[in-house]
Amino acid sequence: MNRKHPSVMRVFIFALLSWLKISSSAVFAQGPGPRPSLPPIPIKGDTTHTLTKHFTQASSEPKKTDAKGFIQRWLVLEPVKKNIARNNIITDNFLKTTFSADNFSNDYNMIPKDGESVKIGDQDLKWYALDSKTFNFNLYHFTYALNKPKYGILVWLVTVINCTEDIENVRMSAGCNSGSMWWLNGQETMILSGDRDMIADNVTSPRITLKKGKNIIRGAVINGPGMANFGVRFIDDKGEPVKNFTISYQ
Amino acid sequence: MKLNIKNIGKLALAIGCLSAEVNAQIGKPFIHDPSTIMESDGKYYTFGTRGGGLVSEDGWTWNPGGERPGGGAAPDALKIGDRYLIAYGATGGGLNGGHNGKILTMWNKTLDPKSPDFKYTEAIVVASSDGNEDCDAIDPGLLLDPTDGRLWLSYGTYFGFIRLVELDPKTGKRVEGNKEINIAIDCEATALLYRDGWYYLLGTHGTCCDGANSTYNIVVGRSKKVTGPYLDNMGRDMLKGGGKMVMGSGGGRVNGAGHFGHWKIDEGVEKMSFHYEADLDMSGRSVLAIRPLLWKNGWPVGGELFREGTYQIESERRGYGLELIVDFTRMPGGFRGPRDPNEPIVKVASQELKDVIDTWPKGEIGVRAGDYIARPHQKWTISAVPDGGGNPGGPYYKIVIAGTERALAATADAELITVPKFTGAAEQLWRIDQLIDGTYRIMPKLIPNSNEKLALISSGDSTPTLGKFDFNSDNSKWNFKNQ
Amino acid sequence: MSISLKQLLITTSVAALLGTALQGCNSTKPKINSTVAKSDTTRSIAPFFVKATNKVKTPDNDGFIQRWMLLEPINKPNRGNTVFTDSYLRENFTKEYFPNQFAIMPTDGEKVKAGEQELTWHALESTNFNVKLYCFAYGLRKQVYGVLFWGVTVIDSPREMKNVRLAVGSNSASMWWLNGKEAALLSGDRRMVMDDVVSNRLTLNKGRNILRGAIINGPGMSDFCVRFLDENGQPIKDLSITCE
Numbered sequence: 001m002n003r004k005h006p007s008v009m010r011v012f013i014f015a016l017l018s019w020l021k022i023s024s025s026a027v028f029a030q031g032p033g034p035r036p037s038l039p040p041i042p043i044k045g046d047t048t049h050t051l052t053k054h055f056t057q058a059s060s061e062p063k064k065t066d067a068k069g070f071i072q073r074w075l076v077l078e079p080v081k082k083n084i085a086r087n088n089i090i091t092d093n094f095l096k097t098t099f100s101a102d103n104f105s106n107d108y109n110m111i112p113k114d115g116e117s118v119k120i121g122d123q124d125l126k127w128y129a130l131d132s133k134t135f136n137f138n139l140y141h142f143t144y145a146l147n148k149p150k151y152g153i154l155v156w157l158v159t160v161i162n163c164t165e166d167i168e169n170v171r172m173s174a175g176c177n178s179g180s181m182w183w184l185n186g187q188e189t190m191i192l193s194g195d196r197d198m199i200a201d202n203v204t205s206p207r208i209t210l211k212k213g214k215n216i217i218r219g220a221v222i223n224g225p226g227m228a229n230f231g232v233r234f235i236d237d238k239g240e241p242v243k244n245f246t247i248s249y250q
Numbered sequence: 251m252k253l254n255i256k257n258i259g260k261l262a263l264a265i266g267c268l269s270a271e272v273n274a275q276i277g278k279p280f281i282h283d284p285s286t287i288m289e290s291d292g293k294y295y296t297f298g299t300r301g302g303g304l305v306s307e308d309g310w311t312w313n314p315g316g317e318r319p320g321g322g323a324a325p326d327a328l329k330i331g332d333r334y335l336i337a338y339g340a341t342g343g344g345l346n347g348g349h350n351g352k353i354l355t356m357w358n359k360t361l362d363p364k365s366p367d368f369k370y371t372e373a374i375v376v377a378s379s380d381g382n383e384d385c386d387a388i389d390p391g392l393l394l395d396p397t398d399g400r401l402w403l404s405y406g407t408y409f410g411f412i413r414l415v416e417l418d419p420k421t422g423k424r425v426e427g428n429k430e431i432n433i434a435i436d437c438e439a440t441a442l443l444y445r446d447g448w449y450y451l452l453g454t455h456g457t458c459c460d461g462a463n464s465t466y467n468i469v470v471g472r473s474k475k476v477t478g479p480y481l482d483n484m485g486r487d488m489l490k491g492g493g494k495m496v497m498g499s500g501g502g503r504v505n506g507a508g509h510f511g512h513w514k515i516d517e518g519v520e521k522m523s524f525h526y527e528a529d530l531d532m533s534g535r536s537v538l539a540i541r542p543l544l545w546k547n548g549w550p551v552g553g554e555l556f557r558e559g560t561y562q563i564e565s566e567r568r569g570y571g572l573e574l575i576v577d578f579t580r581m582p583g584g585f586r587g588p589r590d591p592n593e594p595i596v597k598v599a600s601q602e603l604k605d606v607i608d609t610w611p612k613g614e615i616g617v618r619a620g621d622y623i624a625r626p627h628q629k630w631t632i633s634a635v636p637d638g639g640g641n642p643g644g645p646y647y648k649i650v651i652a653g654t655e656r657a658l659a660a661t662a663d664a665e666l667i668t669v670p671k672f673t674g675a676a677e678q679l680w681r682i683d684q685l686i687d688g689t690y691r692i693m694p695k696l697i698p699n700s701n702e703k704l705a706l707i708s709s710g711d712s713t714p715t716l717g718k719f720d721f722n723s724d725n726s727k728w729n730f731k732n733q
Numbered sequence: 734m735s736i737s738l739k740q741l742l743i744t745t746s747v748a749a750l751l752g753t754a755l756q757g758c759n760s761t762k763p764k765i766n767s768t769v770a771k772s773d774t775t776r777s778i779a780p781f782f783v784k785a786t787n788k789v790k791t792p793d794n795d796g797f798i799q800r801w802m803l804l805e806p807i808n809k810p811n812r813g814n815t816v817f818t819d820s821y822l823r824e825n826f827t828k829e830y831f832p833n834q835f836a837i838m839p840t841d842g843e844k845v846k847a848g849e850q851e852l853t854w855h856a857l858e859s860t861n862f863n864v865k866l867y868c869f870a871y872g873l874r875k876q877v878y879g880v881l882f883w884g885v886t887v888i889d890s891p892r893e894m895k896n897v898r899l900a901v902g903s904n905s906a907s908m909w910w911l912n913g914k915e916a917a918l919l920s921g922d923r924r925m926v927m928d929d930v931v932s933n934r935l936t937l938n939k940g941r942n943i944l945r946g947a948i949i950n951g952p953g954m955s956d957f958c959v960r961f962l963d964e965n966g967q968p969i970k971d972l973s974i975t976c977e
Contacts, residue, residue: 091577204710409954436924457922491902491926
C-alpha cells in the first residue's frame with residue numbers, strides 16, 4: 001500500500017503535467033482563446049534535438065529548386081528573441097519597425113557566412129546553411145533542434161539565386177507563418193502581415209526581373225506562439241513555377 | 251448598422267440611389283425583335299421588325315443607324331466568311347390577315363451603311379406558309395453548325411409549328427429538296443445555338459406587344475441533333491409545348507423578354523441580346539437589352555445587369571476579400587466564450603469608417619486581398635459612372651472604398667492602387683462582366699500607356715494584380731458579396 | 734393564344750389595323766366569318782381528326798385523351814386574350830350558352846341552340862396527342878377567332894383510382910370539370926404546354942367518369958391536350974375513352 005501510493009501519485013502527477021503541457025501548448029499553438037481541455041496523451045515526442053531530422057547541411061554544390069520551384073536552401077540565423085504573446089499585432093508597420101530595429105545588416109546584398117556569428121541587441125547569433133527536406137522551411141524544427149526559443153522569435157534568412165540569363169516578368173511568391181518581409185537584391189518585394197498560415201503562393205510580389213548572375217534574397221520571419229515556417233518560390237506570368245536557376249549560400 | 255433614424259435615412263438614400271441605376275442600354279435603343287448582334291467595321295449592329303436597326307460603338311449606347319430593307323418581321327443576322335447573311339420574315343399578317351408568311355435571305359459585305367461596300371443582294375424566299383397550314387413563316391433564326399458547317403434556319407410563331415430548314419451557306423438559298431421539319435410548337439422568335447455537343451432551341455412564349463402587361467419570356471429546349479427532338483429540363487418535347495425559362499421580366503421596371511440572340515464575347519464571357527416589351531423608365535417602350543448568359547448544368551440561364559451597391563470583392567481563387575494595404579485596426583475585446591450564461595446580452599457595434607480612416611495614409615494606398623471581416627478598408631461601393639462610356643451589356647463603374655471617394659485604379663505597370671479621389675480617369679473605370687459560371691471578370695477601361703486588355707487577377711492569394719483573363723483559372727474570377 | 738401581335742408592328746398603319754380588330758370584336762357573325770381565308774376550297778377537318786368509332790379507344794402512349802365530343806365554336810368575340818382573368822373565366826364559363834350545358838351527354842350530330850347560333854356536336858378522334866380546335870373550326874368553315882369551344886368525353890376506368898391528377902395544356906384559357914366538379918382552371922393568355930396546369934388529387938370512379946372542358950380564345954391558334962397522371966406523375970393509360 002505504502003509503496004503503491006507514491007507510484008499512483010507519480011502516475012497522477014505525470015498525467016497532470018502531461019495534460020498541462022498539452023493543453024498549454026494547444027492554447028499557444030492554436031493562437032488566442034481557451035480551447036476545450038484535451039485528455040492526457042503520453043508524449044512519445046522526439047527528445048533528440050538534432051538538425052538532421054528535417055535539414056541537411058548545405059553543400060557547396062549549387063542546388064536546384066524542388067519539382068514545384070520551391071527554394072529549399074537557406075542561410076538561417078538563430079532566432080532573435082521577441083516577446084510576442086499573440087500574433088494579432090503583426091501589422092505592416094509593426095513588421096517594418098521590428099525588422100528595421102533588429103537587423104543584422106543594412107546591406108541587403110551582403111551574404112553571411114555559414115557558421116559565423118552576428119550580434120543583434122545583446123544576443124550572439126550563428127548562421128546555418130541548410131537544405132530543408134520538405135518544400136517549405138520549418139523554423140519551429142530549426143529552433144527546436146538548436147534548443148533555442150521556439151516561440152516569440154525573429155529569424156533572418158538569406159539565399160542566393162544564380163541565373164544564366166535575365167528572367168523577366170516573374171514574381172516572388174511566399175507563404176509564411178506568421179508575418180514576414182522579403183527583399184530581392186536590396187529591393188523590398190513582399191510583406192506578409194497579419195496572423196498568417198503557411199499557404200503556398202499566399203502573397204506574390206509585383207513583376208520583377210531575376211538578373212543574370214547572383215540574386216540575393218533576404219527574408220525575415222516573425223512569430224509569436226505556434227508553428228513557424230515559410231515556403232518561397234518564383235512564378236511566371238502564368239503562375240507556373242520558375243525553375244531555371246540554381247541556389248547557393250555563397 | 252444601428253437602426254436609428256439617421257441610419258434609416260441613410261438607408262433610404264442608398265435605396266433611392268440604387269433605383270436610379272441604369273437599367274437598359276442607353277441612347278435610343280428602341281427596337282422590337284432584335285437580330286443577333288453582329289460586329290462590322292468596329293461597330294455593333296442589330297436589326298428589328300419593320301426594317302432599320304440600331305448601331306453602337308461600345309455595345310452599351312445604342313442609337314438608330316442600321317439599315318435593312320424589306321420591312322417585315324423579326325430578322326436574324328449571321329456572319330459567314332466575310333459576308334453577313336440577313337434573314338427576315340414577310341407577311342400580310344395582322345388579326346384579320348392569314349398566316350401566309352415568307353422567309354427571305356440576303357447578303358451584305360458590310361453592315362455599315364456608310365461603307366462603299368454596303369449593298370444588299372436581292373432577297374430570296376427560302377420558306378413560306380400558305381396561310382392556313384399549322385405554321386406561320388416569319389421569325390427566322392440562323393445557325394451555322396460548327397461541327398459540320400451546315401446552315402440551318404428555324405422559323406414560325408404561335409400559329410402552329412416552329413420549323414427547321416437547311417440553307418446553302420454559300421448562297422443562302424434553301425438546299426434543294428430539303429423538307430421542313432417540325433421542331434416545336436407555340437413559340438415565336440426562335441434561335442438556335444450549339445454548345446458542347448448539344449443543340450439549343452430558344453423560343454419566346456407569353457404575351458407579346460402588350461406594353462407593361464406583356465409576359466413575353468424566353469424558353470429553351472435542347473437536342474443532340476439539330477433536327478430534334480428538343481426536350482426541356484423535364485424531358486418534355488418542345489413539340490408538346492416544353493421549354494425551360496431563360497429570361498422573363500426583369501424585376502419590375504422592364505417587362506417581357508423576347509427574341510433571344512447569342513453573343514459570345516470571349517471564352518467564358520457570353521451575353522444574350524433580346525428586347526424587353528416595355529421599359530418603364532423609357533416611356534414603356536420596347537427596348538434592346540443585353541444581359542450576361544450563364545450556363546448551369548448544361549442549360550442557359552439569363553443573368554442580371556450588375557447591381558450597384560456596396561460589396562465584398564471576393565477572389566474565387568481563395569475567397570479573400572480585396573482590401574486596402576493599411577494597418578488592421580482591432581476592435582476592442584477578444585475571445586468571449588462560454589462564461590456566465592446568465593450574463594446580459596449586449597450588441598457590439600461594428601467598426602465604422604470614422605473609427606479607422608484617420609489611421610490610413612492620405613495619398614495613394616495599395617491593394618491586397620485578405621481574410622474578410624467586413625471592416626471599412628474591405629468594403630467597396632460600386633456605381634455606374636455617367637458619361638463613363640460602356641461595353642457590351644454594361645456601363646463602366648467606379649469602385650471606391652465605401653463612404654469615401656478613394657478609388658481603385660490600374661497603374662502603368664499593370665498593378666493596382668487606390669487614389670484618394672475618383673477623377674473619372676479611364677484607369678479608374680471598371681468593366682464588370684458576369685461570366686458563364688456566375689462569377690465575374692473585372693477589367694480596367696485602360697492601363698496607362700498600354701493597349702493591353704488586362705483583367706483583375708489573383709497572382710497570389712493575397713496579391714491582386716492585372717493580367718490576361720483566363721476563364722479556366724480561378725485567378726481570373728471574382729464574386730461580389732452584398733454588404 | 735393570340736395571333737403573333739408583332740405582325741401588327743409590320744403593317745403600315747397599326748392604328749388602322751387595331752381599328753379593324755376592334756370592329757371584328759364587335760362584329761356580328763357574318764363579319765367574324767369574313768376572317769376565314771377565301772383562298773381555300775378544299776376545307777376539311779382531315780388530317781387532324783377522324784370520326785369517332787365504337788371501337789375501344791385507350792389514351793395514346795403518353796396518356797393523352799384523343800376521343801372527344803366537340804361542339805362547334807360559340808361566337809365569343811374577344812379582340813385579345815389578355816382579358817382571361819380567373820374571374821372573367823368563372824363568370825363566362827358558368828353562363829348558360831345552351832340548355833343543360835353542364836349535364837348534356839350529346840350524341841354525334843346533335844344540335845344545340847346557343848343564342849342565335851345553331852351548333853352541332855361532333856364525335857371525333859384527334860390524330861395528334863392534342864386536339865386542334867383551330868383546325869376543327871376551320872375545317873368546318875366556322876369562325877376561328879373569338880370563340881368558345883365545349884368538349885366532353887367519357888373515361889371508363891377499370892377500377893377506382895385515387896390520387897390521380899388531371900393534367901391540361903390549352904390555347905388559350907380553359908376550364909375543366911370531372912364528374913360535374915371543377916378540376917382545373919387555366920387562366921390568362923396561354924399557349925398549349927403539356928401538363929401546364931395539373932389538378933389537385935382526384936378520384937376516377939370505377940366505370941364511367943365524365944370529363945367536360947370549355948376552351949376560350951380570341952385571335953390565334955386554339956388547341957388543348959389532356960391526360961391523367963398517377964401519384965408518381967406517370968400517365969394513366971389503362972382507361973377506355975368513349976363519347977357515349
